[in-house]
Amino acid sequence: MDEVFLNLRPWQVATYGVAWFALLYFGFGGLTWWLSRSLLPRLGYGRQLDPRPLPPGQLRREIGESIVAILIFGIGLLAPWATLKLGWATLAHAPSAGQVALEIAVLFVWNELHFYANHRLLHTRWLRRFHGAHHRSHVATPFSTYALHPVEAMMLGSVPMLPMLLHDFSLFALAALTVLSIALNNLGHSNYEFSSTAPARGWRAASRRHHLHHACYQGNYGFLLDVFDRIAGSVLPWDAADAHLARKRVPPG
Template identity: 55%
Template sequence: MTAAQVFSDLSAWQVMAWGLVFFSALYLIGGLGMTALTRFLLKRGIGRVLDTRPLKPDQLRREWRQSFHSILVFGLGMVVPWGFVQLGWAHFAIAPSGWQIAIEIWVLLIWNDVHFWINHRLLHTRWFKRFHGDHHRSVVVTPWSTYSFHPIEAMMLGNVILLPMVLHDFAFWSLASVPVFSIFLNAVGHANYDFFPHVGPRHPLAASRRHHLHHARPAGNYGFALAFMDRLMRSEADPLPPRAAPGRPAA
């Protein structure tokens, strides 16, 4: 029996239970893994911390509490794509090849950035910004900021696979890869660490620097891991002047 068949045969309660386990594991692995990685690199003089200011006293507790709510939204929300399959609105690809899965993951990676830019830009409008303020309370970001959302924001960002599912019969593992690469790239973006200081700001390897700038100067850099949507929509954030750059002492 394939993974797609197993998923389809689960009950709604089982889908939600496994969803909670899945997203809890992703959050813990992402947070602990990225924290360990940046400490390892810092000790060896590779890369640099972007903002050296201390965290607010209650920041980590707040991020964990808000992330717990997001995990509930993401985990329980797994019943929605499961419901699409049960209703016949979406189907999984039958016996997909490795090349098909690889191409689908690449397409979903690009779509993830488009979807994120659209929803993130909405979250910075006057109608939705009250739901995004919780996330921006983390000015000095941490890997634990990745799921630190208001539940409304979590629902907006968490529906990324629904439209692709009804437009194309994706492989089960292609769809399952979305939350996996999403948590990894999200943890990179919130690592407060410049892994590749010598690359330009539009380079794919400068994602952490771009998102760090968004938290420091929210009017711009609405993209996720890549820079193409901000370039296309002309929404790149202006760089901080040297005297105002977090983590850099004033002259």
């Protein structure tokens, strides 16, 4: 598999990359939408977090912006592919299952740190104009995960570059990073608490934390974990959006 990837032509890398990220986006987005809008509410498990209706055209806008981000992510695979072709990085040869598992764990932690650092930068006065496109979705949906300005998409899409220059990762671990990222992104943007208790605790609290970020704009910059928010003092209390939501009602559309 490694040799197959390395022997692809640039146009093939970009084409397969776009198809891969499109599959992840629409596959996970559709699954999360069905779980949070249909199956789990019927079963009485969990709860919607932001009750405001979506403004007219929000889903259409999110999907349109996400298609641009998918193109950027897919074509952006040429960067890690080129580092391998140029010999700046190499892939692990015949890694053990234990090594692959450890690499996935390392990449998961790196993804959390990379996202937090870039997210904080995107909330500075120099870069927030690029992040504003994503925050047009005051009520998050699974389809807002990739609804990003091209600059933000390029920043977040750079996540594998530094690790690849520091360690010879397996191709499977690098591919798993993209799956983990979209899965966790869908959890955060689901606007649904996948828990029998409220507020949820542990990893299931990620959706509430990111719902609060979209509702309040500042605070809760982390991805799945809140460890970096706790270190930086940017954690929002569970009721941070209550008064805000009471004041701002989006008219039905």
